[in-house]
Amino acid sequence: MKSHTVKALGGLLLAFVGGVHAADDVEGMNGMLNISGAMHETPCSLEMTSLHQTIDLGAVSTSRLQRPGDQATPVAFQLRFTDCHRTAGSIRNERTGNLTWSAFQPVLSVAFLAPADADDPRLVKVQGITGMGLRLTDALGRDVQLGSRGEPLFLPLGGNTQTWHVQPTRTPAPLSSGAFRAVVDFRLNYE
Numbered sequence: 001m002k003s004h005t006v007k008a009l010g011g012l013l014l015a016f017v018g019g020v021h022a023a024d025d026v027e028g029m030n031g032m033l034n035i036s037g038a039m040h041e042t043p044c045s046l047e048m049t050s051l052h053q054t055i056d057l058g059a060v061s062t063s064r065l066q067r068p069g070d071q072a073t074p075v076a077f078q079l080r081f082t083d084c085h086r087t088a089g090s091i092r093n094e095r096t097g098n099l100t101w102s103a104f105q106p107v108l109s110v111a112f113l114a115p116a117d118a119d120d121p122r123l124v125k126v127q128g129i130t131g132m133g134l135r136l137t138d139a140l141g142r143d144v145q146l147g148s149r150g151e152p153l154f155l156p157l158g159g160n161t162q163t164w165h166v167q168p169t170r171t172p173a174p175l176s177s178g179a180f181r182a183v184v185d186f187r188l189n190y191e
Helices: 002-023
Strands: 075-084 089-092 099-102 107-113 132-138 158-170 185-190
Touching: none
Parallel strands: none
Antiparallel strands: 075 158, 089 099, 107 185, 132 158
């Protein structure tokens, strides 16, 4: 019985000496991880690939945009939703005041936020050239009103993809050529 006690004490002594020896080791490079997040309850999740997108409009010919209101070819972009679960949803349409609801499906609206073009406030302002802005439309071709909630959308259980379009559009300003860019933020609204 005494031999078990001596072995146990010996093992503890070795562990203690090993711990002291480790403190004498030369330190290497150190670092730190800053981790943050937010916990919120939503009826659906937005796929990570939808959060930050690059939409390439390609080379837009000035010949397509000769007069104010002329439009180039629209380019589609999507927001993908996953993990939509059965829940009652409702949202009030900001344009009409009508309430859209479902007892079984999530309902949401999307607001697109961007600086408006000075000559046509319906369009997103572009940087780098003049005489052109970007028109945003929903899947049914309805204009997106910048800064306002869009039409309510029903999201079926499981996953769903919602589509919008961005379209280069001529404004009354003199048309210049060159590279252009714009940044548009979006916000999902659930009630």
